[in-house]
Amino acid sequence: MNTTLLGLVPFLYLGAFFLDMTGTIARKDPLSRTALIVAAGGFSLHTAGLALRWMESYRLGFGHAPLSNFYESLVFFSWAILLIYLVLEFREKTGILGPFALPVAGLLMAYASYSPDVETRIQPLIPALQSNWLVTHVITCFLGYGAFVISSIFGLGYLLIRGKNPPRRGIPGKEELQEYLYRSVAVGYVLFTLGIVTGSVWAHSAWGSWWSWDPKETWALITWMIYTALLHYRFTGKDRSKGMAVLALLGLFSVLFTYLGVNYLPGLHSYM
Amino acid sequence: MSDRSPGPTEKGKRTRTLPGRLSSPEFVVKLLSFLAVASIIGTVFPQGERARDLISRMDPAALSFIELLQLTDIFHSFWFVAPGILLALNLVFCLYRRWSSVKTAPLPGQETGEALKIPTAHRIPFFAIHGGILILLAGALLSRFLGIEAFMEIPVGEKMEKAFLHESGKPLDLGFQVRCDGFHLERYASGMPKEFRSELTFFRDSAPVRKVNLLVNHPVSFDGITFYQSDFRKILKARLTIQKGDRTEERELLEGREFELSGSPADLKIHVVSIMENFMTLGPAAKLAVPSPEGYRNLFVFRNIDRLLEMTPDLYERYPPFDPGGLPPYRFRLAGLEETYVTGLMVNRDPGAPVAAGGASVLMAGALLTYLGGKGRNRSRRKPAGGDHESREGNG
Numbered sequence: 001m002n003t004t005l006l007g008l009v010p011f012l013y014l015g016a017f018f019l020d021m022t023g024t025i026a027r028k029d030p031l032s033r034t035a036l037i038v039a040a041g042g043f044s045l046h047t048a049g050l051a052l053r054w055m056e057s058y059r060l061g062f063g064h065a066p067l068s069n070f071y072e073s074l075v076f077f078s079w080a081i082l083l084i085y086l087v088l089e090f091r092e093k094t095g096i097l098g099p100f101a102l103p104v105a106g107l108l109m110a111y112a113s114y115s116p117d118v119e120t121r122i123q124p125l126i127p128a129l130q131s132n133w134l135v136t137h138v139i140t141c142f143l144g145y146g147a148f149v150i151s152s153i154f155g156l157g158y159l160l161i162r163g164k165n166p167p168r169r170g171i172p173g174k175e176e177l178q179e180y181l182y183r184s185v186a187v188g189y190v191l192f193t194l195g196i197v198t199g200s201v202w203a204h205s206a207w208g209s210w211w212s213w214d215p216k217e218t219w220a221l222i223t224w225m226i227y228t229a230l231l232h233y234r235f236t237g238k239d240r241s242k243g244m245a246v247l248a249l250l251g252l253f254s255v256l257f258t259y260l261g262v263n264y265l266p267g268l269h270s271y272m
Numbered sequence: 273m274s275d276r277s278p279g280p281t282e283k284g285k286r287t288r289t290l291p292g293r294l295s296s297p298e299f300v301v302k303l304l305s306f307l308a309v310a311s312i313i314g315t316v317f318p319q320g321e322r323a324r325d326l327i328s329r330m331d332p333a334a335l336s337f338i339e340l341l342q343l344t345d346i347f348h349s350f351w352f353v354a355p356g357i358l359l360a361l362n363l364v365f366c367l368y369r370r371w372s373s374v375k376t377a378p379l380p381g382q383e384t385g386e387a388l389k390i391p392t393a394h395r396i397p398f399f400a401i402h403g404g405i406l407i408l409l410a411g412a413l414l415s416r417f418l419g420i421e422a423f424m425e426i427p428v429g430e431k432m433e434k435a436f437l438h439e440s441g442k443p444l445d446l447g448f449q450v451r452c453d454g455f456h457l458e459r460y461a462s463g464m465p466k467e468f469r470s471e472l473t474f475f476r477d478s479a480p481v482r483k484v485n486l487l488v489n490h491p492v493s494f495d496g497i498t499f500y501q502s503d504f505r506k507i508l509k510a511r512l513t514i515q516k517g518d519r520t521e522e523r524e525l526l527e528g529r530e531f532e533l534s535g536s537p538a539d540l541k542i543h544v545v546s547i548m549e550n551f552m553t554l555g556p557a558a559k560l561a562v563p564s565p566e567g568y569r570n571l572f573v574f575r576n577i578d579r580l581l582e583m584t585p586d587l588y589e590r591y592p593p594f595d596p597g598g599l600p601p602y603r604f605r606l607a608g609l610e611e612t613y614v615t616g617l618m619v620n621r622d623p624g625a626p627v628a629a630g631g632a633s634v635l636m637a638g639a640l641l642t643y644l645g646g647k648g649r650n651r652s653r654r655k656p657a658g659g660d661h662e663s664r665e666g667n668g
Binding site: 062123124126127128130131186189190193194197200201204205206207208209210211213215218219221222225226228229232233235236237262265 | 296297298300301304305307308311312314315316319347412415421460462464465466467468487488489490491498500501502618619620622625628629632635636639640642
């Protein structure tokens with residue numbers, strides 16, 4: 001039941017994406033506003049799907065938060081991106097996130113729901129995952145990832161836009177983009193740091209070791225160092241905006257590798 | 273921005289002294305970039321145990337290069353640890369510089385001091401974040417140099433008082449004994465593991481003191497040492513009957529253990545090399561090593577010896593190690609095999625843990641404060657303006 005509901009979500013996100021693109025190209029603001037409403041509707045369905053999945057797991061007799069396998073991580077990653085996108089769009093009206101955040105979130109959900117490689121059934125927790133730290137660790141990490149994805153969109157926007165001034169009304173200029181980038185990285189950084197700390201505490205209670213240089217831990221640290229460098233780069237003098245934008249894209253690569261790439265390196269965190 | 277104009281600015285002064293240079297954000301960015309690249313190498317190049325295979329196939333020149341750079345233990349190598357120490361020093365200098373600039377904060381109106389540029393609300397998070405990381409590192413160092421990380425494997429029914437240190441493999445005397453009374457592996461209907469549980473009893477001076485259930489994610493402490501359910505494996509236990517004259521006794525044997533024969537000279541220790549369910553299609557067997565004048569020799573004890581003799585009547589002449597009477601006056605027989613579990617426990621003492629946890633809490637409190645502070649700032653200013661950079665100069 002929950003997978004059927006969640007399976008509808010990618011269509012709404014991708015639909016919102018096409019509305020947003022059409023609105024931007026045809027310069028019709030009402031279309032873009034409708035896109036935002038459709039995206040918000042998709043997000044409500046997404047949230048309801050997650051809640052339903054949580055309840056269904058209890059009905060199956062091994063209730064746990066829907067944050068435990070690859071499918072659930074994809075669904076939550078997409079949810080986190082949408083959450084940050086919606087908060088930013090409603091508060092700041094940045095105007096450039098939609099064409100990037102919506103297809104990314106939509107494709108993540110489509111892959112999760114329709115790829116034959118992704119097991120969508122609710123599975124019980126293996127002993128290593130039976131911990132109160134699971135929920136805090138996964139939520140903070142993925143909200144952090146979501147904020148980093150959003151910041152990379154601002155970084156990309158910064159590198160693509162030529163000239164200091166916005167190319168047209170409704171799209172932010174370079175200075176605004178840089179400010180958005182910095183702030184979204186700062187938000188993601190706090191969450192991701194919390195994710196690493198809770199992960200370390202959890203590792204200590206599960207394996208008796210705070211840090212074991214497992215590839216996933218090491219890549220999380222690499223990601224953390226990239227964003228630490230980004231946050232400090234701003235204060236190294238001169239105009240560092242371009243470098244920060246490049247670091248935000250590098251950070252995105254590191255996030256993706258931390259999330260997926262380490263499955264191809266041997267370690268404790270593999271989803272497969 | 274201020275640093276573009278040369279002159280007696282705070283930044284200009286900063287870069288001239290060594291502590292100034294060490295505490296600069298430029299240096300932080302360089303150190304972090306270096307450490308990030310080194311870490312990437314550390315996840316691609318096999319580390320520790322996993323490198324053994326690679327090393328065995330290396331030619332000596334490449335091997336000496338790898339050893340010189342400690343490439344198979346990057347995260348403990350000098351060229352990884354040294355920048356780490358520099359990063360910690362950078363934090364110390366940075367905190368010191370900021371602290372002295374707070375104490376000598378000029379009065380409002382004097383535009384020279386750096387402290388003026390940092391709103392008060394940002395100072396607490398700054399000290400908390402950077403100080404928190406330093407405290408965390410101090411805790412990690414405490415654990416590294418005063419802590420213990422060891423491992424022990426206890427077969428069900430056995431009592432042990434030694435663990436083996438991770439780094440050196442040397443035995444560590446716990447000062448008390450641990451007995452594994454049972455190991456339970458529960459599964460879900462789908463076959464996925466649901467629970468690994470060891471029943472342990474702690475003994476002090478051979479008297480049982482405490483009984484516990486040890487589960488994954490639920491460590492147990494005894495006498496300042498913490499135990500973690502970390503591993504398990506199945507092993508075979510052999511029941512061996514030993515006949516001497518008209519007396520017969522039965523022993524339960526585990527692989528890798530030694531046993532003494534009753535009534536033998538004290539130095540006649542027999543080593544259980546392996547216990548096999550099916551040795552060379554001849555059925556269940558135990559391989560023993562017995563001392564002899566030429567060193568150790570092997571002795572195979574079979575479960576189905578009668579059938580083997582029927583098939584090959586001259587078995588003992590052809591294969592002397594198969595003779596169950598190969599160590600007179602004793603005669604061995606394998607009465608049966610049983611499957612049993614060995615529970616694998618992580619054993620550690622972690623004196624830095626409270627310090628590290630304190631550091632992490634301070635760090636997180638600071639980070640959350642910046643976040644809250646950031647929100648407030650954001651509301652008061654709709655559009656980001658260039659002049660704002662100045663006020664955040666000190667944030668890094």
